[in-house]
Every structure is written in structure tokens, then in C-alpha cells.
Amino acid sequence: MNIRMPWQAMLALFVGLPLWMGCGESRAGGTPQSAGKAAPNWEVYFSPKGGCTEAVVRALEKAKTSVLVQAYSFTSAPIAKALVDAARRGVKVEVLLDKSQRTEKYSSGDFVAHEGIPTRIDAAHTIAHNKVMVIDGATVLTGSFNFTKAAEEHNAENLLVIRDPVLSEKYAANWKVHAAHSEPYSGK
Numbered sequence: 001m002n003i004r005m006p007w008q009a010m011l012a013l014f015v016g017l018p019l020w021m022g023c024g025e026s027r028a029g030g031t032p033q034s035a036g037k038a039a040p041n042w043e044v045y046f047s048p049k050g051g052c053t054e055a056v057v058r059a060l061e062k063a064k065t066s067v068l069v070q071a072y073s074f075t076s077a078p079i080a081k082a083l084v085d086a087a088r089r090g091v092k093v094e095v096l097l098d099k100s101q102r103t104e105k106y107s108s109g110d111f112v113a114h115e116g117i118p119t120r121i122d123a124a125h126t127i128a129h130n131k132v133m134v135i136d137g138a139t140v141l142t143g144s145f146n147f148t149k150a151a152e153e154h155n156a157e158n159l160l161v162i163r164d165p166v167l168s169e170k171y172a173a174n175w176k177v178h179a180a181h182s183e184p185y186s187g188k
């Protein structure tokens with residue numbers, strides 16, 4: 001049997017559907033894509049201007065006990081402020097930075113160090129390229145997204161927010177490996 005569809009319907013099926021399912025960066029406010037109908041345990045965001053910074057800040061605002069940070073480049077004022085706010089609420093915040101943050105112009109690493117957040121430099125590698133946060137031992141934020149203004153506004157990046165205690169434990173264990181060979185940093 002020959003089923004005939006108007007060409008507009010065909011177009012909607014083959015072009016419209018993928019567009020409709022398309023990515024967060026085109027949506028105002030960075031609506032996350034998520035895994036399915038019932039309480040997904042992850043969100044994903046895409047830069048530029050896809051809500052990565054807001055997602056990090058929201059996650060930090062919800063932090064209750066601990067935040068472990070690994071950052072390569074760190075210049076995002078809203079993220080630095082959210083870390084300091086969390087520390088002031090009594091959340092145990094600790095930051096590891098790449099050695100480039102020693103020589104970079106005033107960075108958010110300096111800001112958080114000056115605000116009293118325990119901050120260390122991991123100089124044991126060619127680059128310490130991780131961009132990770134482990135929040136309350138239950139949520140991991142990671143991806144290519146550096147905690148920077150440029151990553152939010154100009155770069156093509158991705159950020160995953162994964163609520164998973166087992167995965168969080170893996171990332172926290174790796175954070176500790178790097179913390180053990182890192183040096184305290186008091187800012188410049």
C-alpha cells in the first residue's frame with residue numbers, strides 16, 4: 001500500500017524532529033537536556049552561553065558539606081563567589097589548581113585563596129587539566145568546561161552534572177591523589 005504524506009509532514013519528520021530534540025545552547029537560560037522521563041541523574045550543558053556557569057553556581061548553592069575542586073584555568077567570578085559563599089555557610093571547600101595559575105594575571109584562584117579557602121597548586125604534571133567538582137560526595141561536575149568567562153561566552157565546551165555517589169567516590173579518590181602532591185597556594 002502506498003502511503004502518501006504531504007511534503008511538509010515529511011520535512012517535519014526528517015528535519016524538524018532532530019531540531020526539536022536539539023541542544024541546550026539554543027535555549028534561553030540553558031535548559032538542560034536530560035536522560036529521560038523519570039528523575040534523570042544527569043544534566044548536560046553546552047557552551048557558549050548554554051548555562052554551564054549557572055549550572056555550576058546552582059550546584060554550589062545546594063552544597064551542604066563538601067566541595068572538592070580541580071581547575072585548570074579559573075577566572076569565573078560567579079563560580080569563585082559561589083565557592084566562597086559555600087565556604088561561609090560552613091561547607092568544606094578545597095581547591096586544586098594547575099601551576100599556570102601562579103603566573104596568570106590575577107585569577108579566581110587568588111580570590112578564593114585570599115578568602116581563606118584551602119587552595120593548592122598541582123605542579124606534578126605537564127598540565128593539570130582536570131575540570132572537576134565533587135559536591136557532598138554525591139554529585140560530580142566535569143567536562144571540557146573550564147571555570148572561566150571565556151569558556152562560558154566564547155568557547156565550544158560541555159559540562160556534565162552527574163548525581164552518583166559511586167562515581168563521586170572515584171573522583172574524590174583521584175582528587176586526593178593529586179592533593180597529596182600539591183603545594184599550598186596563598187594567592188598573589
Ligand SMILES: [Zn+2]
Pocket residue numbers: 122124125128177178179181
Ligand atoms: Zn597531580
